[in-house]
Amino acid sequence: GENVEQHPSTLSVQEGDSAVIKCTYSDSASNYFPWYKQELGKRPQLIIDIRSNVGEKKDQRIAVTLNKTAKHFSLHITETQPEDSAVYFCAASDTGTASKLTFGTGTRLQVTL
């Protein structure tokens, strides 16, 4: 089955700096890669996703890059703000298998003033 590794497990940045979270996956058949943000005690919420036919996707301060050859994808947050503090999860899915997601273990991002 799919295995997703995520690094780092914790990340502390100053407000206004950039943050980068990296994930690797094992199954070359995976073709959908979402990122979820989870605030303390809340449900995971999708913030951005990318499909295998695209190398990069951007939404305001958030961007995701995908390298299919190396089987890794990354989340980039620019101009970080205190409200970006949360746990971020990457995931991978082969859309041919009921879109089952395999999640990474999460990155706790702390944005300090």
Add this chain to the structure above:
Amino acid sequence: NAGVTQTPKFRILKIGQSMTLQCTQDMNHNYMYWYRQDPGMGLKLIYYSVGAGITDKGEVPNGYNVSRSTTEDFPLRLELAAPSQTSVYFCASSYWSENIQYFGAGTRLSVL
């Protein structure tokens, strides 16, 4: 729209008790999923369903059962609760062609 609704929000069980976690969605999604999230960890798939009457095991199905008699509902059953089942349980749903999964607010379960 309410989206994905889970009940109860919190529950404490004694070892050996049973309970059903309820999940319902009003988005007419084909796919539904149950995950568990242990403290400081990612989400692990317990069971999933691609439509009414069709269910299949995920990564960690032992100790759980599911059914899907309607498109809207996907209950998760714990028959003999064990301390290892202490976790936060999330239900999610998606439309088959879009992949995006929408999560419920979760059920926090403690087995003592």
